[in-house]
Amino acid sequence: MLLAQALISCPCSGAANQYRRKHFILMAGVGPQATSAPSASSSGPASSSLGLPPPPPPQKILLAKPASGAASSRIGRDDDPSAVVIRSRNAAQPGSLSLISESWDVHIDRILPFLTENTDFTVIGIIGPPGVGKSTIMNELYGFDGNSPGMLPPFTTQSDEIRAMSKHCTTGVELRVSSERYILLDAQPIFSPSVLVDMMRPDGTSAISVLNGESLSADLAHELMGIQLGVFLASICNILLVVSEGIHDFSVWQHMLTVDLLKHNIPDPSTLASGQNQGSASVPDKENNSKFGAPNNEYLATLMFIHTKLRDLEPSPSNIMLLRKALLKYFGSSAFNINKSRELKKEQIDSSPSLANKSNESDFIGADLIFLPLKLQDDLQKPQYESYNCMIGKLCDQILSMEPHSFAKPVTERDWLRNSAKIWGMLKKSPVITEYCKTLQDSGLFRK
Secondary structure, eight states: OHHHHHHHTOOOOHHHHHHHHHHHHHHHTSOHHHHHHHHHTOSOHHHHHHTOOOOOOOOOOOOOOOTTHHHHHHHTOTTOHHHHHHHHHHOOSOSOOEEEOTTSOBOOTTTGGGOOSOOOOEEEEEEOOTTSSHHHHHHHHHTOOTTSTTOOOOOOOOOHHHHHTTOOSOOSEEEEEOTTOEEEEEEOOSSOHHHHHHHBOTTSBBSSOOSTTOOOBHHHHHHHHHHHHHHHHHHHOSEEEEEEESSSOOHHHHHHHHHHHHOOSOBOTTTSOTTSOTTOOOOOOHHHHHHHHSGGGBOOOEEEEEEEEEOTTTTOHHHHHHHHHHHHHHTTTOSSOOOOTTOOOHHHHHHOGGGGGOOOGGGTOOTTEEEEEOOOOGGGOOOOSSOHHHHHHHHHHHHHTOOOOOOSSOOOHHHHHHHHHHHHHHHTTOHHHHHHHHHHHHHTSSOO
């Protein structure tokens, strides 16, 4: 009764009085067992003693917490010693595997786990100017399978954004190993303005040491980088793909002749002593120098010339035949072994008019010259001798069925890698390339 009088005499608003009368009537009609639960769950002793309704529970504010926010902040800190451990534990498969880094140094420690003691393998490299489709060709040979465990992602190809910014995709030399034990080397482009811009200091000198630690102008260092890449790939690969755009650009042909001229005293990668340390850049001693300097002991990869982005009727049989004749004449005195097993003699061509009418380019092209038409969108298809998809398939079949130059001795994949690192060290100290550098400096074509 006292509780009822207190409620009735409370000077509250009408709505509040109605609510409290209703609550009092409800509580008066229920027994103590029913009221014990709400009173026990009341927030304080004052409300329970006065019989007031329990206040509503406080709202819970759920704040979204990033799952890996703390970990990512720690991983990004280079000054935290524990971050190194976290990185190593959480590290996924590396997105790239550089044999030659952007600083122009060789790195083999990360690559060794991907190689074995197998001696039945083939090394395929590629060289050419920017935007000709080098990485695309290498990806076709790689045959990336996302379901294969431990398989590295494919080589980076040029996107519309990269193309709009006039940038290059590959820096140094990237390495992949296919399931068929093809070791693929994708090299940065030669004659690349974006590479030159990236390596140039404000005063015009090169930020990358390419030769004996000498300070060179950026344009001269850029020229030497292309030559070193060519000599290096020709020295350690079984097959070297030389890629040009169209049928009228012979600058890459000229570049390979320069590579042939400057490749001296570079040994076969299978003949280097395996007792030297990994990554050693020391040149063989005098006794071995005489051996390696002999012409019959020097090694050169088998070249395959690929001309890409041919338009409309450019890959006609007559154009193909003319380009093949030019290639054989261009490299007639070169040490590179241009495959002549399928060469059609001039008198056979002249005496057989039917040859000029055949559309199957395999009758005209040896294993050293291949053409790829421009890849067109589906809605822009035009009449072509062969479609891009058809020719890229033939290209891969032809490359993988080649019988390239083999090394002088059987060598394991890991020993090949270690010896390749030594050859790179020799190239950066090559007296022949050093002399050529001085000649270029004196020519006045490059800044001093």
